[in-house]
Amino acid sequence: LTASPPTAADYNSWKNADMYGVWLNDKHVSNNELDKYNSGDFKLASVSRLLKAARINKKYKYQVNLMTNAYFEKYNKEMMENPPQITIQYYRRG
16 A cells, blocks of 8 residues: 555544544544544545445445554555455456
8 A cells, every 4th residue: 555644634624523434444433533643643544435325324424544654554564465366357248
């Protein structure tokens, strides 16, 4: 993965539980958990909009995925040592 840290403004906006659901190091956490950190504590941040079906029983509209600096380094090291196996299948028409 390539590092993509959040800006301070984006980071502060993600504390809004009505708009964002937060995943920290691959675990869903309360938005209040962000108060324990600052934007510089994260090496990777990504935001995705939830489609209508994914928003059932959720008040937030976006999912934020964050990796702390240490988690990001560990994740990248593990991926380099054990890359995922990708299988490609080709289908012929006709």
